[in-house]
Amino acid sequence: MDANQPILIHVAVHLGATLRKRWQRFTVPYPVTSGPGGVLCRQDTGRPVPEQDKVPVDYTGCAALLQLRAKHGGPVVLEFSTAPTEQQGSLTLDASGWVEMALSAAQTASLPYGAKANQWKDAFGGMHITFGNGDVFRHFDVALRLDSGSHCA
Known part of the structure; x- marks a missing residue:
């Protein structure tokens, strides 16, 4: 597995509730x-990866941007950033490979x-991480689903 291959993250957003989703990125040899x-x-063995083999990705000094679209090639419906504006969600990265949106x-x-029109329930996008040396990698693909809390037929 390529250390920079995107990992798929599923996120459920409950309308009117705070969203905090955390996960960790690491490499193995x-x-x-x-x-x-x-x-x-x-x-090679089919056995679970031992914790001691996991090396967290160091995101110190990195910037990230996630742009989500309701359909491929469509307009951006939601953005997350490590330097968010009032309209954007926030992304936080740390030295231990943890990401929080x-x-x-x-x-x-x-x-x-x-x-x-102009409404959506599902959105998809890639999170691009910019490292201090200028390298940019898409470390995560994000599938986001809105949940209105109303499940009547």
Whole structure:
């Protein structure tokens, strides 16, 4: 597995609630595969990757941008950044490979949920990380789903 291959992250956003989603990126010195229940396994043995083999990615000094679109090639419907504006969600990266994406309750409440024009329920995009030396990698693909909390038929 390429150390810079994107990892798919699924995110559920509950409208009107604060969003905080955290995950960790790390590398291992051998090829891996996803095993039962999403457990990371060695390709050669099929055994789970031991914790001591996991080396966190150091995101110190990195910037990140995630642009989400409701359909391929469509307009950006939601953005997250390590230097967010008032309209953007925030991304936080650290030296231990942890990534956090966040939206305030007010931001999630204002998302245009629905199936009409300019509304959406699902969005997809790649998170691009810019390292201090200028290298840019898409470390994550994000699939985001809005949940209105109303599940009536």
